[in-house]
Amino acid sequence: xxxxxxxxxxxxxxxxxxxxxxxxxxxxxxxxxxxxxxxxxxxxxxxxxxxxxxxxxxxxxxxxxxxxxxxxxxxxxxxxxxxxxxxxxxxxxxxxxxxxxxxxxxxxxxxxxxxxxxxxxxxxxxxxxxxxxxxxxxxxxxxxxxxxxxxxxxxxxxxxxxxxxxxxxxxxxxxxxxxxxxxxxxxxxxxxxxxxxxxxxxxxxxxxxxxxxxxxxxxxxxxxxxxxxxxxxxxxxxxxxxxxxxxxxxxxxxxxxxxxxxxxxxxxxxxxxxxxxxxxxxxxxxxxxxxxxxxxxxxxxxxxxxxxxxxxxxxxxxxxxxxxxxxxxxxxxxxxxxxxxxxxxxxxxxxxxxxxxxxxxxxxxxxxxxxxxxxxxxxxxxxxxxxxxxxxxxxxxxxxxxxxxxxxxxxxxxxx
Numbered sequence: 001x002x003x004x005x006x007x008x009x010x011x012x013x014x015x016x017x018x019x020x021x022x023x024x025x026x027x028x029x030x031x032x033x034x035x036x037x038x039x040x041x042x043x044x045x046x047x048x049x050x051x052x053x054x055x056x057x058x059x060x061x062x063x064x065x066x067x068x069x070x071x072x073x074x075x076x077x078x079x080x081x082x083x084x085x086x087x088x089x090x091x092x093x094x095x096x097x098x099x100x101x102x103x104x105x106x107x108x109x110x111x112x113x114x115x116x117x118x119x120x121x122x123x124x125x126x127x128x129x130x131x132x133x134x135x136x137x138x139x140x141x142x143x144x145x146x147x148x149x150x151x152x153x154x155x156x157x158x159x160x161x162x163x164x165x166x167x168x169x170x171x172x173x174x175x176x177x178x179x180x181x182x183x184x185x186x187x188x189x190x191x192x193x194x195x196x197x198x199x200x201x202x203x204x205x206x207x208x209x210x211x212x213x214x215x216x217x218x219x220x221x222x223x224x225x226x227x228x229x230x231x232x233x234x235x236x237x238x239x240x241x242x243x244x245x246x247x248x249x250x251x252x253x254x255x256x257x258x259x260x261x262x263x264x265x266x267x268x269x270x271x272x273x274x275x276x277x278x279x280x281x282x283x284x285x286x287x288x289x290x291x292x293x294x295x296x297x298x299x300x301x302x303x304x305x306x307x308x309x310x311x312x313x314x315x316x317x318x319x320x321x322x323x324x325x326x327x328x329x330x331x332x333x334x335x336x337x338x339x340x341x342x343x344x345x346x347x348x349x350x351x352x353x354x355x356x357x358x359x360x361x362x363x364x365x366x367x368x369x370x371x372x373x374x375x376x377x378x379x380x381x382x383x384x385x386x387x388x389x390x391x392x393x394x395x396x397x398x399x400x401x402x403x404x405x406x407x408x409x410x411x412x413x414x415x416x
Contacts, residue, residue: 001402001410002088005031006076006095006102010039010046013117013165013186014094016390017398018044020415027412030088032079032101034072049079061140062147069100069151076101080108091410092402097155097162106158113405116159118181120315121172122148128227128260128314132354135226135261156180160405163398166316168337184397187390188318193325195377199302203250203287211303215244215367218304220252220297220319224270227259228317229310229333232356234273238280239360244367248285250300252292259314301326306366310353311335324348325384327377329370331362341388347380349373391415 003021005014010033021027022043029044038046053071055064083089090112095102097116105114123129124142138144152173156162162181164170170183200209210216217240221228230253241247255268263269270288292300301307301323309320309332316337323330324347332338334350342348349366351358366373387393396414403411 001406001412002028002091003030004080004083004088004090004093004095005029006033006093007031007117008034008072008096008099008101010035011041012096013119016187016189017094017395020390020395021412024412028088030083030090032076034075034099034101047079047083049075051075052078061144065148066100066150069103071100073100073103077104077108080105084108091406094402097152097159100151100155102158103151103154104158113160114158115161115163115401115405116155118152118156118162118164118170118173118177120169121152121174121177122146123172126313127172128312131312132226134231152177161401163401166337166340168313168340169315182397182401184401185321185388185394186318187394187398188321188325188384188388189391190325190381190384190389191391193298193322195327195381196299196302199299201296201299201303205284205287210248212305214303215247216250216304217247217306217308217363217367218250218252218300219308219310220301220323221317222291223254223256223258224251224268224273225257225260225263226269227312227314228253229312229353230269231273232310232333232353232359233308234277235356236360236363237286238277239357240363240367241281241285243360243364247367248287250287250289250304252289252297252300254291298326301328304328305370306331306363308359308363309333309338310359311337312353313337316341321384321388324377324380325388327381329366329373329376330380331359331366341383342380346376347383348376 010031011018031046032049035048038048051071052074055067093114098119102116122145124145129141130137156177164181164183165185167183170181197212200211202209219233224230255270263272265271307323307328307330309330311333313336330348332342332348332350333353335353344350349362351362399412399414
């Protein structure tokens with residue numbers, strides 16, 4: 001099959017599928033991404049494209065996002081026209097709808113089927129906006145959020161089929177979208193993500209490796225920001241470290257902003273929270289590791305006695321499911337996206353997002369008596385194998401949906 005992937009931050013949600021297709025062989029795959037230095041992936045061609053237009057900084061707020069997305073969409077049009085001129089017309093297109101990149105595809109290739117990734121419908125209520133009273137929504141937020149959904153409304157007509165990874169995310173979309181969207185997670189490689197009691201990793205500050213014998217707890221987010229509860233985690237930190245004088249925390253993530261409003265402070269929300277916490281913690285036991293290689297992330301989780309995952313009602317992080325696959329004992333926020341994959345006392349522990357002290361107390365209990373919670377990790381992994389494992393659970397669903405849109409001669413043979 002000839003497949004075109006379109007994703008602003010390629011490979012994004014398609015990383016597992018692409019890896020499997022390359023190993024299977026026999027497919028011609030091309031990707032378009034909004035990058036001046038597109039990733040090099042042996043087995044496929046990846047090209048960067050430039051947006052045709054970007055809105056002015058002071059563009060009208062209600063239409064600014066649509067204007068930006070149209071610029072990206074038309075940039076994709078030009079890239080697709082060049083691909084066709086060079087002899088490539090796909091049998092199937094897979095892409096993310098959120099940045100407008102798919103919007104004009106049918107004007108280029110009316111008969112090429114398209115599967116669009118519908119990640120999130122912007123909600124004025126019930127989602128991330130206005131959830132945390134510490135970060136109140138502006139009076140214009142309902143209008144701006146709804147205006148951003150112009151991209152979703154345009155693309156539900158562009159695609160032949162939509163895809164959403166979780167039921168909570170799918171249900172952010174209006175009922176009228178549902179008949180065209182199937183729900184299935186991207187999938188995680190549970191065959192590769194496993195517990196490893198022998199894992200160890202070096203911490204330069206200590207001058208030695210740390211292992212499961214050390215009292216380590218962890219927090220991870222792509223970037224340290226309120227959407228992922230970083231401020232709540234930091235406010236819990238003094239109580240955790242005071243109660244557990246031998247514990248140390250490993251923090252994975254950048255200092256930028258992926259979601260929501262940016263911090264005004266130099267150094268972002270990390271700098272803000274460091275100033276707020278001040279000398280109430282022993283900073284020698286706090287390790288900010290930044291963004292780490294994937295292999296190091298695995299080792300860090302494998303040695304962690306307790307992993308903390310926090311989020312407002314928003315897109316669920318891959319990392320949560322990956323940590324569950326590695327049998328981590330997880331303390332997470334009791335928010336709707338998390339409850340879809342985690343049950344309190346069975347596969348993890350849930351705490352009120354707004355109560356740092358409750359978070360601290362629960363983490364302390366796990367660190368104090370890890371054997372009392374040792375059943376949670378294996379149960380979490382069992383759930384991942386049952387519902388979210390890429391090879392056995394999600395890949396067959398995605399291949400079935402892809403094959404349903406192309407002639408039999410072009411279809412992909414599923415595993416097994």
